[in-house]
Amino acid sequence: MLDHTDIHILNELTKNSRITMKELGKKVHLTGPAASARVAKLEESGIIKGYTVKVNQVKMGYSVHAIIHIYTKSPNHQPYLSFIKQQEPYIINNYKTSGESCYLLECKFPSNELLDEFLTRLSNLVSYKLSIIISK
Numbered sequence: 034m035l036d037h038t039d040i041h042i043l044n045e046l047t048k049n050s051r052i053t054m055k056e057l058g059k060k061v062h063l064t065g066p067a068a069s070a071r072v073a074k075l076e077e078s079g080i081i082k083g084y085t086v087k088v089n090q091v092k093m094g095y096s097v098h099a100i101i102h103i104y105t106k107s108p109n110h111q112p113y114l115s116f117i118k119q120q121e122p123y124i125i126n127n128y129k130t131s132g133e134s135c136y137l138l139e140c141k142f143p144s145n146e147l148l149d150e151f152l153t154r155l156s157n158l159v160s161y162k163l164s165i166i167i168s169k
Contacts (some may be wrong), residue, residue, distance in 0.1 A: 095141035103136035
């Protein structure tokens with residue numbers, strides 16, 4: 034069971050996973066070695082699964098951010114899933130969902146023209162509803 038200090042550690046690591054253990058300890062009122070031991074326990078227990086880097090997609094050349102609700106035309110989803118694997122540079126997340134749609138696809142594209150090409154190919158496999166992200 035997590036205590037208040039563990040939750041505080043997780044909140045601080047979520048804000049900055051590159052924080053030093055000494056700095057983390059100060060923020061959660063522990064010594065650096067005590068904070069390090071707590072983080073190690075959180076990693077060993079599987080609560081902390083890994084550390085990531087947030088990439089600015091616009092600065093990487095991907096100015097179009099799209100959310101696409103996917104509606105499969107048949108119970109066989111394999112053609113769609115195979116297509117998505119081939120589109121890896123454009124795919125951020127592909128969530129299988131319950132509710133309105135079968136999948137929720139989050140994508141990035143360098144241009145509207147490439148998005149249009151992607152959607153044209155996608156429409157041969159599934160129906161979809163497109164939303165473009167304006168701002169975060």
